[in-house]
């Protein structure tokens with residue numbers, strides 16, 4: 001078939017294509033970079049909404065019954081809807097689209113050295129379904145009864161019965177939005193894995209693939225292996241809500257615990273689905289800015305595979321209190337404690353990579369180091385919750401809440417900022433302002449700890465989650481000062497995000513011009529111009545000659561050695 | 568190996584160009600395998616939920632519910648399996664003589680369509696006998712699991728139909744046939760399991 005190829009599709013003309021209008025170039029494009037930007041900007045918009053929700057309910061907790069500027073009076077129903085949607089948005093509409101979809105779409109084709117995803121139209125459809133899911137979720141705030149308020153985990157019977165949720169339509173829309181979002185990520189995941197496996201540049205062996213690509217691939221596999229049971233549960237829940245079935249209805253011989261199994265079988269691997277891309281980003285950043293080879297590339301890779309397998313055996317640690325056979329609780333305690341071993345090992349490898357390196361404290365590096373510190377606290381506090389004996393006390397307290405914010409915040413926010421500030425020069429061809437970047441880092445990192453460290457204390461003191469006004473609880477009312485402190489820290493943190501937004505948009509148009517490889521990094525995306533044109537590599541697709549982490553090689557004058565540079 | 572370049576629309580008989588690396592598994596087949604893998608976990612979720620409900624019920628099948636048509640469905644299962652085997656035969660012939668591959672392909676498509684229609688007919692009669700989504704846990708799970716399978720069967724038949732049209736026009740690449748095959752074998756392969764667990 002080769003003879004029928006039109007000559008114009010050869011390598012040398014990849015960059016040349018007919019001019020396109022705004023709609024076809026930015027809205028209907030199948031270019032992986034445009035789709036990545038669509039995911040990123042949608043994710044950013046959703047982060048603003050999710051952050052605003054956090055502001056509204058934290059204000060209610062600090063100053064109960066007061067009109068919250070920008071929202072008004074937070075009623076109990078409002079409060080439930082706000083916390084529910086804050087959680088769902090931050091995980092499904094911020095962490096997933098930005099960490100996996102935006103970085104996956106942007107980085108995979110560039111880093112494996114090809115011109116686009118294997119299935120570009122499927123990729124475009126994936127974003128369109130994702131956008132639809134976001135719109136559907138937002139629509140639930142405007143229906144009769146308001147948005148769903150039964151927690152992002154959607155436990156029945158609260159989510160299944162209109163008498164309890166008080167919003168039949170709101171809860172249906174919520175489940176529907178989540179299901180749509182999963183369909184979008186299924187399509188995305190198929191693309192990521194296929195592209196990374198089949199479109200690698202000539203010479204790029206599996207062990208030459210940059211860590212962040214591997215992490216996104218493994219995360220996609222985990223997602224695909226875990227999402228089926230949740231989709232099954234979502235269909236059953238939709239039927240219970242609307243068709244009068246009784247899958248989860250204990251009054252009619254249904255089993256509400258079944259939902260918890262289906263949900264957490266997905267829910268725990270989901271943590272790793274978002275964690276792995278963030279750790280991949282951190283691996284790229286710390287090797288580049290310590291000018292050192294990643295310590296134990298293969299060990300990390302095997303660790304990740306091991307973690308992936310283990311992550312399917314721990315889900316019932318969410319159900320220690322829901323009624324589980326104590327013997328099973330022991331099994332899940334053991335598996336849960338076991339899974340901290342590979343992650344701890346990954347931490348040691350990263351710290352070992354830093355050790356003895358010539359560390360440059362750039363903004364992305366600060367974020368990467370911040371990730372290691374905060375995620376470590378998140379991981380260590382998880383051990384208390386994984387042990388069933390301790391968990392019975394901590395269950396559903398602010399200790400749990402502080403724990404998972406110490407995991408998800410480093411992942412979704414700190415990891416994302418590390419990635420955005422690191423690849424910004426590639427994405428937009430200009431540098432971000434370093435001073436503003438550092439101000440933003442400290443303005444986020446310190447308040448974050450100021451919000452959530454006190455919440456551990458509140459949790460240990462017995463403060464239960466999901467209560468919108470603690471003034472009715474005499475033994476908890478005494479901690480009001482701590483709540484006010486945490487809320488004030490949140491306000492400071494939100495205020496500092498303005499610095500980022502200004503830096504981001506100002507640098508996009510006015511920043512100092514970046515060359516193709518401003519950080520002197522090795523992986524193939526830095527061989528493309530900044531920003532890469534349609535087709536990515538105008539001088540012909542690159543070939544790969546070595547692994548991505550050849551920094552400070554003793555035989556070379558320069559301290560880096562790009563993957564595409566012939567020996 | 569077909570590889571589409573950025574900016575090329577990809578319609579028409581040959582949407583191909585240039586090969587940089589010969590993949591171990593062609594793009595379409597790998598994509599479909601991943602999709603099928605995710606769908607397999609969906610069925611695993613549904614079937615294990617059903618198994619848990621069945622094991623926890625004091626009486627099974629629930630009282631006052633019609634008996635599922637075990638014998639008729641056995642015949643229908645045989646039809647579906649035969650359809651899968653015919654597709655395999657078509658595959659073998661496709662490698663040597665593309666024209667002779669068409670007859671078993673059409674037969675596979677026909678038997679698959681028969682399977683879906685016959686299932687629909689069974690549903691109508693079961694509803695008439697009082698087995699509905701609301702009547703019992705058996706009814707709920709029966710329509711849920713069989714319905715999800717039917718949706719997959721219909722989607723796969725659509726893909727087989729498109730493949731057949733390409734085959735007739737002589738546009739069909741071997742990897743495209745393999746992609747459709749993967750989907751259909753999944754639909755065929757999971758059904759005996761459903762029959763075993765749900766019907767028997």
Ligand SMILES: [Cu+2]
Pocket residue numbers: 267268314315317318
């Ligand atoms: Cu968990």
